[in-house]
Amino acid sequence: MGNPTAAMLVIGDEILSGRTRDRNLAHLAVSLTGKGIDLREARVVPDVEAEIIAAVNALRARYTHVFTSGGIGPTHDDITADAIAAAFGLPIGVREDALAVLSTNYADPERELNEARLRMARVPEGAVLIDNPISKAPGFSVENVHVMAGVPEIFAVMLEGLLPRLTGGRPLLSESLYIERPEGDIAGPLREFAARHPELSVGCYPRNRGGVLGCIVVVRTPDAESLAAARAQLEVELIRTDTQED
Amino acid sequence: MGNPTAAMLVIGDEILSGRTRDRNLAHLAVSLTGKGIDLREARVVPDVEAEIIAAVNALRARYTHVFTSGGIGPTHDDITADAIAAAFGLPIGVREDALAVLSTNYADPERELNEARLRMARVPEGAVLIDNPISKAPGFSVENVHVMAGVPEIFAVMLEGLLPRLTGGRPLLSESLYIERPEGDIAGPLREFAARHPELSVGCYPRNRGGVLGCIVVVRTPDAESLAAARAQLEVELIRTDTQED
Numbered sequence: 001m002g003n004p005t006a007a008m009l010v011i012g013d014e015i016l017s018g019r020t021r022d023r024n025l026a027h028l029a030v031s032l033t034g035k036g037i038d039l040r041e042a043r044v045v046p047d048v049e050a051e052i053i054a055a056v057n058a059l060r061a062r063y064t065h066v067f068t069s070g071g072i073g074p075t076h077d078d079i080t081a082d083a084i085a086a087a088f089g090l091p092i093g094v095r096e097d098a099l100a101v102l103s104t105n106y107a108d109p110e111r112e113l114n115e116a117r118l119r120m121a122r123v124p125e126g127a128v129l130i131d132n133p134i135s136k137a138p139g140f141s142v143e144n145v146h147v148m149a150g151v152p153e154i155f156a157v158m159l160e161g162l163l164p165r166l167t168g169g170r171p172l173l174s175e176s177l178y179i180e181r182p183e184g185d186i187a188g189p190l191r192e193f194a195a196r197h198p199e200l201s202v203g204c205y206p207r208n209r210g211g212v213l214g215c216i217v218v219v220r221t222p223d224a225e226s227l228a229a230a231r232a233q234l235e236v237e238l239i240r241t242d243t244q245e246d
Numbered sequence: 247m248g249n250p251t252a253a254m255l256v257i258g259d260e261i262l263s264g265r266t267r268d269r270n271l272a273h274l275a276v277s278l279t280g281k282g283i284d285l286r287e288a289r290v291v292p293d294v295e296a297e298i299i300a301a302v303n304a305l306r307a308r309y310t311h312v313f314t315s316g317g318i319g320p321t322h323d324d325i326t327a328d329a330i331a332a333a334f335g336l337p338i339g340v341r342e343d344a345l346a347v348l349s350t351n352y353a354d355p356e357r358e359l360n361e362a363r364l365r366m367a368r369v370p371e372g373a374v375l376i377d378n379p380i381s382k383a384p385g386f387s388v389e390n391v392h393v394m395a396g397v398p399e400i401f402a403v404m405l406e407g408l409l410p411r412l413t414g415g416r417p418l419l420s421e422s423l424y425i426e427r428p429e430g431d432i433a434g435p436l437r438e439f440a441a442r443h444p445e446l447s448v449g450c451y452p453r454n455r456g457g458v459l460g461c462i463v464v465v466r467t468p469d470a471e472s473l474a475a476a477r478a479q480l481e482v483e484l485i486r487t488d489t490q491e492d
Contacts, residue, residue: 018275029264060379076437084326116433191322
């Protein structure tokens with residue numbers, strides 16, 4: 001029985017123009033790995049309703065969960081909530097419960113909750129709110145799609161509130177091993193090792209430390225014992241073994 | 247006549263597990279914006295051949311260019327070149343021209359070009375090589391798909407060699423305006439401004455500077471004159487205008 005799976009959908013022109021650097025994918029990836037939910041795919045789409053709808057529908061059909069970031073603020077380019085409602089064919093409007101939490105952010109809600117800010121209380125029918133202790137405007141979940149803010153601090157705090165609700169799996173454990181040999185030297189023995197251990201995920205990433213070529217070998221498995229054994233074995237094999245061709 | 251369009255495909259388990267933070271998307275986005283090529287979508291997929299093939303085929307059918315990063319090294323988890331060949335239905339093997347450039351990286355190619363390293367000279371039939379002045383192992387283009395390394399320094403230098411070959415469009419120019427008012431206060435006037443100027447792309451991004459809420463309004467257009475006019479107009483409208491509801 002495998003772990004639950006997930007995809008991330010980053011929404012925003014500013015990421016694709018290079019103006020803003022996304023930080024939420026890396027944060028989500030680390031959080032899900034710790035929870036035993038396997039992040040399998042990520043997409044970045046612009047603030048275009050048809051693109052958001054197409055991506056959400058493709059991803060929600062395929063993975064246990066979809067996490068979105070961006071586009072839930074008060075301005076005209078924040079169209080995520082409406083796009084999600086359209087993707088599910090649900091009605092959307094200002095919801096009393098969302099309005100109640102949003103109001104707590106304003107000393108004088110009657111005056112300060114203008115039309116633009118009210119957009120942040122628009123939530124598709126039947127959605128479950130996701131708490132936002134920082135700026136109050138809530139995120140929400142519709143079925144397996146979890147809609148969160150793009151501002152990294154708010155994305156992180158929303159995720160923290162959301163994750164305990166979700167069923168996790170066996171967290172993937174990993175060990176990294178720095179080998180001070182060029183990647184091409186250990187690739188042969190590493191391939192053999194990976195072939196002998198189909199139950200492990202084995203990756204190799206080159207490093208250049210001040211002109212000295214090395215690489216980081218990463219082994220991943222949910223099983224702590226296999227992981228320790230794999231690491232010990234790799235240390236022996238990669239440090240002593242010469243390349244096959246020698 | 248619109249600009250050429252593009253998508254990015256980031257390939258690698260290490261991005262989805264959170265072990266490595268992607269830096270190539272942001273670099274590509276900035277470079278393409280400067281060249282007048284519109285980056286419209288990005289995807290991250292794992293080191294799984296079927297996933298790479300499906301993503302490449304979906305993206306290359308839809309956009310003028312597809313830029314990939316990752317998976318072209320010597321180890322068993324580097325499967326991008328074979329996946330690209332399969333996506334196009336092309337034969338792949340060690341190619342003499344790729345081998346010739348790769349060889350220049352080794353003092354004794356006879357001895358050091360082992361089986362693993364030879365993988366880096368595997369290139370689909372008909373592909374055009376992309377130069378790699380750093381570690382020699384080339385990237386390549388097949389039709390509109392440009393295959394580059396995941397190591398950011400190498401990705402950047404490959405892109406630098408590749409971009410002059412591609413036809414650009416009108417670079418999108420942008421102006422940013424910091425407004426020290428909360429996003430919800432200017433959202434009304436900003437929406438009206440955006441509606442009056444459908445030729446401009448107008449975005450708004452909240453900022454919290456030591457507890458003071460403000461936002462950055464970004465206007466984009468390829469036309470320098472419209473941009474200057476828009477900026478001047480926004481300065482007047484957003485700084486003097488009160489919210490609609492006041």
